[in-house]
Amino acid sequence: MGYDYCFVCGDKNPHGLKAKFNADGDSVWASFHCEERHIGWPNVQHGGITSALLDEACAYVPLNMDLVTVTAELNISFKTPVQVGETVRIEAHPTKVNKRLILVEATMVNQAGELKASAQAKMLVLSKTQQAAMGIETQA
Numbered sequence: 001m002g003y004d005y006c007f008v009c010g011d012k013n014p015h016g017l018k019a020k021f022n023a024d025g026d027s028v029w030a031s032f033h034c035e036e037r038h039i040g041w042p043n044v045q046h047g048g049i050t051s052a053l054l055d056e057a058c059a060y061v062p063l064n065m066d067l068v069t070v071t072a073e074l075n076i077s078f079k080t081p082v083q084v085g086e087t088v089r090i091e092a093h094p095t096k097v098n099k100r101l102i103l104v105e106a107t108m109v110n111q112a113g114e115l116k117a118s119a120q121a122k123m124l125v126l127s128k129t130q131q132a133a134m135g136i137e138t139q140a
């Protein structure tokens, strides 16, 4: 699972987060280590980084079903700051699957199991025409 220049998962993007997402049934997960370059406030992971990781996890859920989507809505609750030096696990799973709309929930927890952030997303399935218009190439 991956896309070379994606800011979150691409391994060829020199400025990217290089998070690797794995499938586990209909769920997906990834680990991420917070470093100094990811902060906003001192020692605290930037909320945009947290949001990007959760958004990506939500996109990987339909990808795991061979569906290409964009995020139509993303609601995030930031529960506890992610500190520099912490490793977090991001997980996401589908809660409702319709023809064009996939509802997804995602969480970010640290190694002690403390909830750092959670998200609910509405992922809109793109038609082949919409994918082509966006320059997204798929094998199928």
Ligand SMILES: CCCCCCCCCCCCCC(=O)SCCNC(=O)CCNC(=O)[C@H](O)C(C)(C)COP(=O)(O)OP(=O)(O)OC[C@H]1O[C@@H](n2cnc3c(N)ncnc32)[C@H](O)[C@@H]1OP(=O)(O)O
Pocket (backbone or CB within 6 Å): 001, 002, 003, 006, 009, 055, 056, 059, 063, 068, 069, 070, 071, 072, 073, 100, 101, 122, 124, 136, 137, 138
């Ligand atoms: C292949 C690649 C493999 C590897 C990839 C790894 C990289 C992964 C990268 C992942 C990156 C991370 C992910 C990212 O960050 S993706 C980037 C962030 N997201 C965007 O840029 C999306 C921008 N928005 C749009 O493109 C359009 O507004 C969309 C496509 C969302 C809707 O467009 P449009 O309005 O023209 O709609 P439609 O004609 O297509 O469809 C209409 C249907 O959709 C329903 N609807 C619409 N909005 C909503 C809503 N909010 N709630 C509920 N329903 C909604 C609507 O009622 C209708 O239903 P129905 O009447 O048909 O029943």
